[in-house]
Amino acid sequence: MDDEILKRLAQAKAEMEATKAAVARAEQELRRTSVTVVSRDRSVEVTVGPQGEISALQFLDGKYRTMGAPHLAASILEAAGEGRAQMARRVMDAFQPLQQPLPSLPEEFAVVPGMEFDWQEVFGSMLDLGDPGAKDRSASAKLRDEIVEDPEHG
Secondary structure, three states, X not given: OOHHXXXXXXXXXXXXXXXXXXXXXXXXXXXXXXXXXEOOOOXXXXXXXXXXXXXXXXXXXXXXXHOOHHHHHHHHHHHHHHHHHHHHHHHHHHHHHHHOOOOOOOHHHOOOOOOOOOHHHHHHHHHHOOOXXXXXXXXXXXXXXXXXXXXXXX
């Protein structure tokens, strides 16, 4: 084989190994990550783990005692949804640099197989929760707005 081809292959292999190590580091870091979010009405605090699971739930300042069930449920869903959206963004941020093409390979081979993500497919509408301009808002967000805007619950 030509020396230039061997050099490019060695460089590509080194880049692939570096990418593989970066993926392992990102996965390890994400396993230890969590996000804690407080609802807008400051009645609920939810901690969300790396796979979107709720790992802790706290009711703050006894506010839950004076809340109706729909209002409390909306607060929990709001905080959990925002926590999941923040965690999804962290996952995306961790893996985004790993989606870049490998510079030593021709364009048609430069993307690492398995590192192409359709984030909307992975996270769905969860990505819209932190986006104030999102068109389709979740049912819990709509319920929360109705409850907050209700003058009886001032």
